[in-house]
Amino acid sequence: MKNGKKCMLFAMIVCIGEAALCSAVEAQVTFGDISVSPSSPAPQSTITLSIAISGDTPSEVRVRIEECDGNTGICFSDVQNVSMPLVSTGNYQASATLKHADATYINCTVLAKINGNWVPSAKWKRVDLSENPNGPGDNGTPGFELLLLLVAVGLSFILLRRKRDK
Numbered sequence: 001m002k003n004g005k006k007c008m009l010f011a012m013i014v015c016i017g018e019a020a021l022c023s024a025v026e027a028q029v030t031f032g033d034i035s036v037s038p039s040s041p042a043p044q045s046t047i048t049l050s051i052a053i054s055g056d057t058p059s060e061v062r063v064r065i066e067e068c069d070g071n072t073g074i075c076f077s078d079v080q081n082v083s084m085p086l087v088s089t090g091n092y093q094a095s096a097t098l099k100h101a102d103a104t105y106i107n108c109t110v111l112a113k114i115n116g117n118w119v120p121s122a123k124w125k126r127v128d129l130s131e132n133p134n135g136p137g138d139n140g141t142p143g144f145e146l147l148l149l150l151v152a153v154g155l156s157f158i159l160l161r162r163k164r165d166k
Helices: 002-026 144-165
Strands: 029-031 035-037 046-055 060-069 080-083 086-088 091-097 105-114 117-120 125-128
Touching: 029 105, 046 060, 046 105, 060 091, 080 091
Parallel strands: none
Antiparallel strands: 029 046, 035 046, 046 091, 060 080, 060 105, 086 091, 105 117, 105 125
16 A cells, blocks of 8 residues: 555656646747737738747747638638748748638737747737728728719709800
């Protein structure tokens, strides 16, 4: 019975030590905030993603981009997994072209390979896409175009009336 307790105690110590070692490996990398440019991209446009990573230098960094349709609540199955090269000390950057015209937002997650293990960022980023390729400022409603149309129609009536009076 004493040998069984000793073996059990040894196994518990090994498990606790391994858990502490694994958490120490993951704690050696710190992810900054994911930034996306442009901030409100159009569907099927090209975006640039950047992140600052401190602590251990990863051997590889990748960004996972998932396009979703908020109207149906479904994300598309063809998730992009893009490599992020080091552009300056601790800063990684990648460009990707979005694939789906009916996507309304994207989810981005960064993964870093540290000591052979892939460590995901604790934070992920949701980016809402603009509704049209003209950018977020144009929402498709008539503005000054309607005023110009009314002026043109008014001038046409005045010119037609003058011609009839002669």
